[in-house]
Amino acid sequence: MALLAATLVNAKDVASGDYVGQRVSIRGVVAAAVRDDLDDGFNWILLKTPDGSVCASTDNKIHTLDELRPLLDAEVELTGTVQRFSLWRKFLGYQMLFDSVAEGDSIKVITPAPEDPFSAQPLTDASYPHRQTATGTVIAITGDSFFLRHADGLIRVRPVVSDDMPPLGGLVTVSGFAEQNQFIPLMIEALWRSEPAKTTPPEPATDIAARNLFKSDAYGRASSSAHRYVDTSICGKTIRLVGRVESDRREARGPEGFRLNCDGESIFVDMSGFAPDAINIPKPGAVISAAGLCLADFDTSRNTLFPRFLGFSIIPRTADDLQIIRHAPFWTIARLALMLALAIAIAIGFAIWSAALKVVSTRRGRELAREQIHSARAELKVEERTRLAVELHDSISQTLTGVALQIDAASGTDGDGAKTFLSTARNMLASCRQELNGCLWDLRSRTFEEKDMTEAVQRTLTPHIGSAKLAVRFNVPREKLSEGTAHAVLRIVRELGTNAVKHGHAKNIKVAGEFHDDTISFSVLDDGCGFDTSAAPGPAQGHFGLQGVRERLNAFNGTIRCDSEPGCGAKFTVVLHTTPSETK
Secondary structure: OOOOEEEOOHHHHHHHOOOOOEEEEEEEEEEEEEEEOOOOOEEEEEEOOOOEEEEEEOOOOEEEEEEEEHOOOOOEEEEEEEEEEEEEEEEEEEEEEOOOOHHHHHHEEEEEEOHHHHHHEOOOOOOOOOEEEEEEEEEEEEEOOOOEHHHHHHHEEEEEEOOOOOOOOOEEEEEEEOOOOOOOOEEEEEEEEEEEEEEOOOOOOEEOOOOHHHHOOOOOOOOOOOOOOOOOOHHEEEEEEEEEEOOOOOOOOOEEEEEEEEOOOOEEEEEOOOOOOOOOOOOOEEEEEEEEEEEEEEEOOOOOOOOEEEEEEEEEEOHHHHOOOOOOOOOHHHHHHHHHHHHHHHHHHHHHHHHHHHHHHHHHHHHHHHHHHHHHHHHHHHHHHHHHHHHHHHHHHHHHHHHHHHHHHHHHOOOOHHHHHHHHEEEEEEHHHHHHHHHHHHHHOOOOOEEEEHHHHHHHHHHOOOOOOOOEEEEOHHHHOHHHHHHHHHHHHHHHHHHHEEEEEOOOOEEEEEEEEEEEEEEEEOOOOOOOOOHHHOOOHOHHHHHHHHHHHOOOEEEEEEEEOOOOOOEEEEEEOOOOOOOO
16 A cells, blocks of 8 residues: 655644644754663654754664664655654654654655764854864763863763763863753764863862852842842853752752752752762761852743743862861751650650550450459359259259159050050150250250350260261351350250251261341251151150250240151251340
8 A cells, every 4th residue: 555645844844733643754964863761662863954853753673773873964854744742641742753664765865974973064053953063171071961161162062972971171072963052052962082182270260159140130130039130141150159068969850969058049069970989978067168160050841931040050070179168067957856856756655655555454454354254154154053963963863763764664564555655654754864964964064155156066966966977067156145045056956966866867967057137047957867747756756856946946036947858868947036135
């Protein structure tokens, strides 16, 4: 598919936004080629034209940085699409994106770059798009640039490699692309070479007061804190100021250095040109004299209609440019405030620790007291149950055993009616004895004192089911049940489990329970022989187990349901409701 023909435009046409989304061509000189700091898959070039500059980007797969670097100072024709350029929702202008289809046609070299970059014309006009050259003395160095004093004035030079800086005081020739940057021209993507000459000593500094950095207005009125008028004649001069160090931290997104308070004016001392171990930055509070190149910093972003003054900065040349007049006092206001805050914090911490220790000791004492009371109550309950168990065994149990023996002797008499009556009586006495033995076990056991109902059910059933396997999942909080409710639940579970083994010959028993809205629901499931629920024996036949369960449930407005068939096991489902007086 053939591409649409590109429209030849200029830098102003791109900046207007009228060609967004359209395929255009533009001619100019390549002034910079760099990799995208946010996405290393793209590269940028800066194209300078007589009527402005245009930024263009390309995919690294189409044009690598090694291909773009040799185009510096070459006159080319770029073909691509105009796009909006924004960063974190902030609109920054318009850019061009190289064609990704017609790779060979996206860059056409009209005039190649000269072989010798230092053969370019001398620096004359900042709007000239090609390289320009200048020869002069290096008077100051920062982290990314150096300042060159040449025959026509001062220029700031940013070399291609920021780590490659010429010697201070050396005579060098630079070749780069000039841009007007407020008061001091800026040369970017510059190359430099040393010239045969002796190193020039640093320029002598002129002592100046901070108030003299500003001038009077057109009516002769001195600058005030609200309206200050920068004296542009001082920019680029070597001056010396005396002040007190305010801070030694790194400027936000700026170079290393510190701030100097000079009679109320904050001056930034740029130390980015020094190696970290080459000089010690004075501590805050020290009084020093700082000499160096004076610059007035302005905000020249696109969103600023007029350059906004940000402040003055000084760039020292050597370590001798910083002289300590008076060291920082040890007991500064900040340190006194810190010591006072530390003392207050220690006092508060000690008070909090003492209060917390008192609370913990009081709470622990109460817990120990409650544990002792609970233990005493438990011991009293055990003693009382043991006493009642002995009394029941010595009286009622022996009496019922004697009655059972008498009935067994009478069962040998003649008469079918007597045998039936005596057999029923014997069953009744056997059931009564079984109940008595259960009561004796309950009184002697600590099962009802268990904190976990699952463990209580297991301890209740295990002695009564022999070799049958037991599985229990009883999700009922013990603290929600009163003693009477817990006793009833465990007696019912024991009766149903015992019947499953005794009458159903079950091998496996499963017990499951839950608690919801003051209602306890549980089931007892076995794999025994099962039975016909409609023909199950009852009290008339001497079987009182289920009748006893129903009587216990009546006190809790409860119900019991049995699901069973011969040969299919049995499942008993029990629901009982706790009354407000029985729920803790």
